[in-house]
Amino acid sequence: MQAVIMAGGKGTRLRSITNDDIPKPMAHIAGKPILHWQVECLRKNGITDIIMVIEHLGEKIETFFGNGSNFGVNITYYWEVQPLGTAGALYDLQNQIMDNYFLLVFGDVIFDIHLARMEQYHIAKAALGTLFVHPNSHPYDSDLVVTDDNEKIIRFDSKNNKRSYWYNNCVNAGFYILSKEICKLVKPGIKTDLEKDVLMPLVAQKQAVYAYASPEYIKDVGTPERISTASHEIENGYVAARNLTKKQKCIFIDRDGTLNQHKGLISHEDDFVLESSAIEAIKRINASGYLAIVITNQPVVARGLCDVLDIENIHNKMKTLLGREGVLLDDVLFCPHHPDKGYPEENPVYKVSCKCRKPQTGMIETCVEKFNIDITQSWIIGDTTIDIQTGKNAGLYTALVLTGEAGKDGKYEVKSDLVCGNILEAVEQILKIEEI
Ligand SMILES: [Zn+2]
CATH class of the missing domain: 3.90.550.10 (Spore Coat Polysaccharide Biosynthesis Protein SpsA; Chain A)
Known part of the structure; x- marks a missing residue:
């Protein structure tokens, strides 16, 4: 060329x-x-x-x-x-x-x-x-x-x-x-x-x-x-470190209950409200050299509560709100699927078993390929045992936050590497470990 x-x-x-x-x-x-x-x-x-x-x-x-x-x-x-x-x-x-x-x-x-x-x-x-x-x-x-x-x-x-x-x-x-x-x-x-x-x-x-x-x-x-x-x-x-020939470190972030307030299933933009420490947390990640990538299960699509365009609009709200404060996400991935069929309003196209729904690791694997991520130096922050299990399945370090469901969802018997009050505390602790 x-x-x-x-x-x-x-x-x-x-x-x-x-x-x-x-x-x-x-x-x-x-x-x-x-x-x-x-x-x-x-x-x-x-x-x-x-x-x-x-x-x-x-x-x-x-x-x-x-x-x-x-x-x-x-x-x-x-x-x-x-x-x-x-x-x-x-x-x-x-x-x-x-x-x-x-x-x-x-x-x-x-x-x-x-x-x-x-x-x-x-x-x-x-x-x-x-x-x-x-x-x-x-x-x-x-x-x-x-x-x-x-x-x-x-x-x-x-x-x-x-x-x-x-x-x-x-x-x-x-x-x-x-x-x-x-x-x-x-x-x-x-x-x-x-x-x-x-x-x-x-x-x-x-x-x-x-x-x-x-x-x-x-x-x-x-x-x-x-x-x-x-x-x-x-x-x-x-x-030089950002060049994708070099291995990247990443902090994967769960969405609902971690980055934004837990309000059950969110199918409308009005229900998307950032957690109070989210902006400062992402700002610290941006300055650190880690990638900041959101990965979220959004079965609202499969359940027929909204469509993929609504999810994208909610994510654009998230990016607009963060962007106004000078902070950014390197990528946002979501799984629109759900495996259990048989609900009246469901969208059958998305009622499938997939490889992307957490605690499966499909979304993480996509990012590893796309951004040359070193899993062994990367983290996941989330408010449920599903997020922590996802991290374990992928080989990431894990941080549970006590916002949102605060790990009380009881889905998996799993212990995280860190337990932190909120996303900002989690980021602070991760970056402190990095310094050591
Ligand atoms: Zn999926």
Whole structure:
């Protein structure tokens, strides 16, 4: 795969760092230009054929990298005569793209990503375009991507829209694998915005544009504050540790009675109320480097009390409420099934024995595969013996909380590694053990 890096852009917000003397992508971060970090990550992923699109002060980039041989890559340059936006150069580049698809990177992001996973995804989906998406800590002022349940993008929700609905924290990170076909859709010599002028029309035509979700590190570093944060995160090892070639540690979290108040079976969004310590608990997990993943049994679907879309709406409420406070969940999985048939209102499609209903470990196994999780360093927090039994079955450490059912459900004869007052206490204790 070849990579195209859009390395133009004046970077007015970075003037205090660039002094109008170097282009934005050459701003230093943890001792090296942003572009240098990008080239290193691409090379690590076996991507050695790089096209840099340059304009303002582009000669500084050419002087630094030359033909790339000192950096173990081959770099060619495309000079924009006038600024062509985030996609305008693609028309002219189509003859230089050798494969059916290529990677498109903006020059002001720091990333450390296992690209082969994203490439396999792009191939498996037979996608025209694949967008790297992730939950971020400020979804309320971010452009969101809305997908169907097959991860196909059905619309973009601009940060300028007024959102009067619960939304999924799914943000476009500005990192793409694009089919070469897409270059042909760009008009020559005209300033073109990739999202607005190219991707939005494709999505409106229901073309195969997909959202690849990953918890790996990718952040726009277009302001001095963000540069400072990212420098710190590179230096303390956080950026490299998130790469999915490395084993991840995870805290799996039960939903009802653990993250939100126990109110019996919840089939309507109004009944979803966060536990008072939930936001602070997830905030600590986010800062720790552990993944935070909710796994929950929701037999309400099988019992016919609501449908899968209602569950997703409830989960969007959960993500919206958390997102407003700057905290995020790396994933949310639920089992809609129930094995016992014979109730009047039941939905027979979901009345099956499955591998995902806790205490079975199907949801955990899905996450282990998806996020390269090391079970032996991971935890489950829950309020029932079912959660603790799930943890034992999967080989996780277990923490029972005394909110919700407080372990009094009596389903399994099982003892947890920790017993804690609530989810925040559980997270605090887990992180304390981690320090030892
Ligand atoms: Zn299931």
